[in-house]
Amino acid sequence: MESNLLQTEGAEAxxxxxxxxxxxxxxxxxxxxxxxLWKKFKNSFFARNFRKNWTYLLFLIPAVAVTFxxxxxxxxxxxxxxxxxMPGDNIWDGRWVGFDNFTKFFSDPMFWPYMGNTFxxxxxxxIIGFPLPIIVAVMLHTTKNKKIAKFLQTVFNGxxxxxxxxxxxxxxxxxxxxxxxxxxxxxxxxERYSFFLSEGAFRPMYILSSxxxxxxWSSIIYLAALSGVDQAQHEAAQIDGASRFQRILHVDLxxxxxxxxxxxxxxxxxxxxxxxxKVLLMQTEGNMGVSEIIATYVYKxxxxxxxxxxxxxxxxFNSVINLVLLIIANTTSKRFSENSLF
Amino acid sequence: xxxxxxxxxxxxxxxxxxxxKRVKETAGDRVYYIITYVILALLALIVLYPLWFxxxxxxxxxxxxxxxxxxLWPVDIDFSGYAKCFERADIWIGYANTIWYTAVYTVxxxxxxxxxxxxxxxxxLPFRKFWMIFFTITMFFGGGLIPFYNVVSDxxxxxxxxxxxxxxxxxxxxxxxxxxxxxxxxxxxxxxAAELDGAxxxxxxxxxxxxxxxxxxxxxxxxxxIGQWNSYFNAMIFLNDSxxxxxxxxxxxxxxxxxxxxxxxxxxxxxxxxxxxxxxxxIVSSLPVFCLYPFVQKYFAQGVLVGSLKD
Numbered sequence: 001m002e003s004n005l006l007q008t009e010g011a012e013a014x015x016x017x018x019x020x021x022x023x024x025x026x027x028x029x030x031x032x033x034x035x036x037l038w039k040k041f042k043n044s045f046f047a048r049n050f051r052k053n054w055t056y057l058l059f060l061i062p063a064v065a066v067t068f069x070x071x072x073x074x075x076x077x078x079x080x081x082x083x084x085x086m087p088g089d090n091i092w093d094g095r096w097v098g099f100d101n102f103t104k105f106f107s108d109p110m111f112w113p114y115m116g117n118t119f120x121x122x123x124x125x126x127i128i129g130f131p132l133p134i135i136v137a138v139m140l141h142t143t144k145n146k147k148i149a150k151f152l153q154t155v156f157n158g159x160x161x162x163x164x165x166x167x168x169x170x171x172x173x174x175x176x177x178x179x180x181x182x183x184x185x186x187x188x189x190x191e192r193y194s195f196f197l198s199e200g201a202f203r204p205m206y207i208l209s210s211x212x213x214x215x216x217w218s219s220i221i222y223l224a225a226l227s228g229v230d231q232a233q234h235e236a237a238q239i240d241g242a243s244r245f246q247r248i249l250h251v252d253l254x255x256x257x258x259x260x261x262x263x264x265x266x267x268x269x270x271x272x273x274x275x276x277x278k279v280l281l282m283q284t285e286g287n288m289g290v291s292e293i294i295a296t297y298v299y300k301x302x303x304x305x306x307x308x309x310x311x312x313x314x315x316x317f318n319s320v321i322n323l324v325l326l327i328i329a330n331t332t333s334k335r336f337s338e339n340s341l342f
Numbered sequence: 343x344x345x346x347x348x349x350x351x352x353x354x355x356x357x358x359x360x361x362x363k364r365v366k367e368t369a370g371d372r373v374y375y376i377i378t379y380v381i382l383a384l385l386a387l388i389v390l391y392p393l394w395f396x397x398x399x400x401x402x403x404x405x406x407x408x409x410x411x412x413x414l415w416p417v418d419i420d421f422s423g424y425a426k427c428f429e430r431a432d433i434w435i436g437y438a439n440t441i442w443y444t445a446v447y448t449v450x451x452x453x454x455x456x457x458x459x460x461x462x463x464x465x466x467l468p469f470r471k472f473w474m475i476f477f478t479i480t481m482f483f484g485g486g487l488i489p490f491y492n493v494v495s496d497x498x499x500x501x502x503x504x505x506x507x508x509x510x511x512x513x514x515x516x517x518x519x520x521x522x523x524x525x526x527x528x529x530x531x532x533x534x535a536a537e538l539d540g541a542x543x544x545x546x547x548x549x550x551x552x553x554x555x556x557x558x559x560x561x562x563x564x565x566x567x568i569g570q571w572n573s574y575f576n577a578m579i580f581l582n583d584s585x586x587x588x589x590x591x592x593x594x595x596x597x598x599x600x601x602x603x604x605x606x607x608x609x610x611x612x613x614x615x616x617x618x619x620x621x622x623x624x625i626v627s628s629l630p631v632f633c634l635y636p637f638v639q640k641y642f643a644q645g646v647l648v649g650s651l652k653d
Contacts, residue, residue: 050468055543056461060473063458063512067480070509073493074485080492087495136385139378155386157639158393161631163572165590166624169597170392173399173620180395183410212389244371269482277575281598295487302488303579315486323483 081316085309101313110292118293118318121279122271125207130267132215134260137222138248153223156216168281171209172196197286206282206291210275221263225256261339269326272318294318400424400621404614407621423618427626430619435585436592437627443506443588444570451511451566452559458512459520460551463528477514494580505580506588510569516562523558524551560641571631589627596623 041047081101083094105111136156143149159167174180175195182192195201229252237247253260276295283291294314302311326341334340394414399407403418411417427433461467462474484490490509499505528551536546552559574590581587597620 049466053464053466053468056464056467059457059461059543059547060467062454063517064473064476066454066508066512067477067514069497070490070493071480071484074489075483077485077489077492080489091492136382139382142375142378143382144375152382152386154636154639155389157642158632158635159389161568161572161635162628163574163590163593165572165574165593165597166628169593169620169624170396172598173396173617173624174392178408178617180410187410212392215385216389243368243374245374280575281594298487299579303491308488308492312486312488315488319483319486326482 078312078316080309081313083309085312087306087308089308097309101310102317104310105314105317110297113289114292114294114297117290118272118274118295120290121203121206121293122274124203125210125274126267126271128207129211129214129218130264132211133218134222134256136215137219137226138252140219141223141226141252142244142248153216153220156219158216159213160217162213164275164278164281167209167213168278171205171282175201175205194286196282196284199287199290202282202287202290206278210278221259222256225259226252229255257337258339261333261337262341265326265329265333265339265341268329269322271325272322396621396624400618400625404618408614408617422615423622424626426615426619427622432584432587432592433589433596433623433626436587436589439586440571440589443503444567447507447511447570448563448567450507451513451516452562454512455517455520455562455566456552456555456559457547459517460524460547462517462521463524464533477517481514491579500580501582501586503586506570506577509576513566516565520558520562523555527558528554557641557644560638561644564638564641568631593623593627596620 077091080089080091080094082096082098083089083091084097084100085091085094140149140152140156143152162170172179176182177192177194181195186192193201195205233251233255234247237251242250272294274293274295276293276299279291279293279296280299283296295318298311298315298318301307301314330340395412398414398416399412400423401416401419401421402412403420404423406412406417458477462470462477464470467473485493494500494505494509497504499508532550533546536550541549572590574588574594577586577588577591578594581591
């Protein structure tokens with residue numbers, strides 16, 4: 001009984017969703033035709049499917065609710081980028097200021113330095129971090145002893161599970177003024193160097209430690225693709241006298257190209273989305289000149305200083321750049337190689 | 343192509359066929375293999391040495407570590423770092439908090455994700471396309487830090503465990519991974535048979551789908567649990583009360599405190615102890631993850647593979 005009731009309710013909801021066509025029909029047609037239209041709709045494939053399968057929607061409710069609250073309401077909250085918003089204000093009676101927050105950021109003397117820091121950190125990280133996992137995957141794949149390959153994979157994946165706090169803590173221990181690296185430098189006759197208090201060391205430390213942590217993990221997906229390469233092609237190439245290295249260049253790499261392009265699109269889309277959680281942990285008075293990036297600036301303006309509207313505008317600017325980069329990368333890849341994310 | 347990738351697991355032994363038809367190795371090939379092995383061995387060293395050094399240093403005397411006498415093996419074995427670590431109440435409060443945050447978060451996340459993934463994997467889910475887009479958008483665009491903070495704050499969750507546990511419960515990446523698992527792993531015939539037998543969808547999910555989902559449950563639990571175990575940022579912005587701090591936030595204060603230069607004798611002593619404590623806390627905080635890691639790493643890798651499948 002009860003489920004019957006729910007079903008009709010559900011069907012009505014569908015009628016609402018069905019859109020302007022049915023609305024228009026309902027208002028302009030006479031009563032009789034309305035009923036027949038309703039009947040027609042009730043017997044349509046869509047309505048029958050809905051009656052049969054609406055219970056699936058119940059399974060979606062928790063996930064949809066959480067996503068709506070913590071992902072979609074914040075998107076609506078982006079409106080405060082156009083307001084003079086202070087913590088405690090209400091978004092509905094906000095003081096609208098148009099693009100003032102954006103122009104304020106663009107005319108900030110630190111705008112270009114922060115943009116530059118963000119871009120450089122990401123691009124330098126990308127130049128090493130993108131090819132390295134592919135190279136490692138190819139090397140692991142060609143290892144003849146599979147037990148060793150498996151062992152190496154276990155070793156390489158390990159650092160991925162170290163937390164950022166611990167990773168940065170290890171950096172402080174190793175590169176601190178009295179850490180292992182400085183001990184080695186001194187024992188070889190060099191001078192102790194404050195890696196964490198100098199601007200020059202920040203980017204290399206950041207990028208190398210990120211790669212140390214993730215090269216193995218990122219190579220898994222390429223390894224999977226490599227193990228799917230057609231063996232017949234390898235045999236044919238071998239009979240033609242191709243060396244192992246030539247087979248990598250002409251059989252393996254072309255075969256995993258689709259995966260490489262997908263990963264490339266994704267990393268270009270994330271170019272400006274560098275991990276600020278790690279940057280925040282590595283910031284010191286000494287390296288602020290190169291380590292202050294847009295995302296950390298957002299954190300400081302918004303959370304620490306309470307300039308919520310201004311900080312949101314900067315964050316929005318950053319994610320729009322990311323989105324545009326992603327779309328450009330995706331369209332370009334689609335045009336030239338038929339590989340695309342969406 | 344991707345389907346084949348899933349069938350031959352990354353680490354599965356090479357097909358027998360390859361062995362049978364081995365063409366004689368040329369000198370060039372030998373050079374290639376030698377270079378490969380050398381590089382791989384170097385990489386393994388680069389990965390392992392820092393970890394090994396932390397372990398060794400945590401067992402050595404603080405003076406020896408500080409004076410640079412420790413490289414490969416412990417020098418003047420000394421457990422005072424561990425003793426000091428066990429005295430620190432904040433570390434253990436953090437540990438307890440992290441354990442229960444992680445446990446509750448993982449259970450909720452896995453349940454929400456599995457249920458939604460199961461629904462999304464069914465072709466006859468009403469408005470399926472809409473729901474797919476609904477979740478996909480969150481992978482590429484979001485409100486950013488401040489609006490997110492405002493939502494949590496408006497819900498009255500500031501300085502409560504809810505702020506740590508609820509916000510990240512459903513990740514679109516994990517959701518789609520589980521959806522792909524159901525699509526490739528659960529034959530339609532099972533579902534149809536159960537429906538013919540008159541099982542309703544809740545019954546079907548609990549008594550048929552969940553039991554065959556062990557692999558994906560393992561992967562999801564591990565992903566969510568590790569994510570929560572290792573995170574510090576949400577706790578940093580949402581919590582004030584140090585009794586609620588998770589382990590990572592406590593560690594942040596211990597591990598990333600600014601450098602100090604040696605002054606008088608007592609300061610020197612303090613610095614030595616502080617330094618030793620850092621090595622010990624790295625070990626103590628990462629121990630659970632690393633004890634589990636060798637046993638569960640194949641599930642992690644599987645997750646990446648399933649996630650890479652497109653439908």
